[in-house]
Amino acid sequence: MNRLITVAAAQLGPIQRAEGRDVVVARMVRLLERAHQRGANVVVFPELAFTTFFPRWYVENLDEADGWYEETLPSPATQPLFDAIRRYGLTCYLGYAEIAHEPDENGVLRKRRFNTSVVIAPSGEIVLKYRKVHLPGHKEFSTIRKVQHLEKRYFEVGNLGFPVTRAPVGGVDVNLGMLICNDRRWPESWRELGLQQVELVMLGYNTPAVNQENRGFEAPYQRQFHSQLSIQAGCYQNATFGVGVAKAGNEDGFELMGHSVIVNPQGEVMALASTWDDELIVADCNLAMCELGRSTIFNFAQHRRLEAYQRIATQTGSSAPAVWQPGQCA
Template sequence: MHVALVQSPARTEASDDAEQRGRRALEEAAGTGADLVVFPELSFTPFYPRLPASERAASVLDLAEPVPGPTTEAMAEKAAELGLVVVFNLMERDGDQTFDTSPVIDADGTLLGRTRMMHITAYEHFHEQGYYAPGDTGAPVYDTAVGRLGVAICYDRHYPEYLRALALQEAEIVAVPQAGTVGEWPDGMYEAELRVAALQHGFFTALANRAGQEGDMRFVGRSFVTDPLGRVVAQAEAEEPTVLCTSVDLARCSEAPARQLFLQHRRPNQYKRGAVAPDHAE
């Protein structure tokens, strides 16, 4: 199976050609032989949370669209035409709330579902609590044409319990739409974090990042894929838009130490806060 990571360029302004950009990116990915295509966070729009919501003239609701909606439908049509499983990301409008959402589209164009980012941060350049409600979709794993796929949207990758929930549902690959900047974390931390997660859980990870300058943010790029042993098997260059394609064998998940050992030997009844082993109880 071939995975393509679309390392999209930063967007300085919103435009009306998001659907066209998505279609072109899928065509380029299909040209590399891809079966699964993963896009970064806010795949076709500016990174809106760069500014506090209070500084925007437009309402946050006006920046969002429903799922299904125009972009989802355009991507689904193209996915079916090209036979691709697609994970992308947008700001979703649902009633009077907005979510950071990744629709998951199967190779026949079926919208299998949507994952909403569960954990919402707030710090310099990432004013996300003014834009998104906390996700309410849980941690779904989808049966796709390429295998069992989970999604961890950007900030959610920091939470081991979220990634563990995907592993316990036998996810074989976890797509990570990200908007990560230069110097945001110590050098190499993006890779280190998911390398450990992959080793501990026995799945592949596929992180697609934005690239380049957007206002006062500089997105680092360096999209990558890790295997179930925690090794980086492919990585894009820093800060340059590109499509990275690599081959992965999901059958290797069943042979990983996490599937052979770690997950089998868990003792969740002992992990509760304040739990005391019987031989140490007073």
């Protein structure tokens, strides 16, 4: 039985450090309007969609950075986005910097910071929340980098796992999951979602166009290749649709790659952005396509072998292998 939904990736062009939420939210509302015109049921925005990619800027005291975070969603500044979601009857994925006043692992109420995404229902209600698990970069100011990447400073590691929920999208019940940016490079993220029968993985990203640590081994064009490779493999190996959405372009002199993409459960690209600016790409996704992989080659119940996977869940870093000695393997 066909189960058709129309999916839109709403890529955002650059947001300069000095720009306010009002400008950004107005741009996002225009993209929602355009998505409605194109017949979309669900719209995916980037990671940290309301601000510049601020982890490139160092602050000594995190409290000075509160202006980049949301304490409530919606807020007066972001309310027009929620109004548009309701007006057009859209489901929406949105990434933002979250301040949460909640107990830490020791039960002490604290002001905590996460790199967060939510799924918003057409009613404006939050359906599902995810907090980024794989924070790239570093915590302290790096004297050897030309550009900082301080996600480990600005955010705690996400503490909500990789949740999936079944919720209506344009009249079709869909198993919805989320990732954020660097999560997409980690097959563990995709598999956690796949084990919950995810059918649509929504993920936003802010990816610098040049790898600052390339050491001469990574050409700039490989940044797009690696992003797409990871999304395509994640979709194929978990029999799911995927939508990767960039914030792109030149922010205060620093370039972010674009190449937002919609991928099907065969791992094939269905739509690809071609600018580094605000751009909408749309694809019709027949969720029945998820059944093939899930019930045959990637029928997990039939083929997965937990006894062989124990390093994955018990060993964080890699360890050097034993050195072979002649006569060892008889």
